[in-house]
Amino acid sequence: MRLESASAYNTPARLFHWITALLLLVQYVLAWTMPDVHRDTKPVGLIAWHLGVGVAIVLLVFVRLLWRSMHAAPPEPASLPAALRALGRYTHWLLYLLLIAVPLMGWANASSRDWSVTLFASIPMPPLSPTGSPVGHALGDWHRVFAWVLLALVGLHVGAALFHQFVLRDNTLARMLPSHRKQAATKQ
Secondary structure (H helix, E strand, C coil): CCCCHHHCCCHHHHHHHHHHHHHHHHHHHHHHHCCCCCCCCCCCCHHHHHHHHHHHHHHHHHHHHHHHHHCCCCCCCCCCCHHHHHHHHHHHHHHHHHHHHHHHHHHHHHHHCCCCEEECCCEEECCCCCCCCHHHHHHHHHHHHHHHHHHHHHHHHHHHHHHHHHHHCCCCHHHHCCCHHHHHHHCC
16 A cells, blocks of 8 residues: 555654653653652652653643644545544544643642642642642542553554554554655655
8 A cells, every 4th residue: 555645644743642652651660660659758759750751741742732733633544434533533532631631630639749840850830739639639549540541541542553554554553653754755
């Protein structure tokens, strides 16, 4: 199957995608290796890094959505059934929602603990809930639950990309890979 270069995502969209994926991988590694958070836990070390990466993810996703609002995604393969198109769209928007909501829940929980949240360990961020807020504390529990939901959704996303590549063979995965634009341009 020959793909035209217009069917590939542009360079900024691909960068946003892969940087988000990398930050999310780092975030889960931090979450699984950092100490458990208890009443007397201090936001230092891996916990401070986890908070900072969460802020970076939120900001990156907002920039990504702003970019997406000004630059449409390339068209999907014409052979893709309508149900799969709809499922893909809903899954992507749910990913965006969770990529914003999960870190914001963690940030609100950190704020309720009176923890400073910084971006790149130097730029202070405003608190999202008052110190001692029961809602902020509860959001910490929801943060954990929805982090697992997000991980499952990422697994579905990866599985769908592999399904497109190896079962449907429609080059959907290739549209997000860095080498695709060069390959598509040379085939013309």
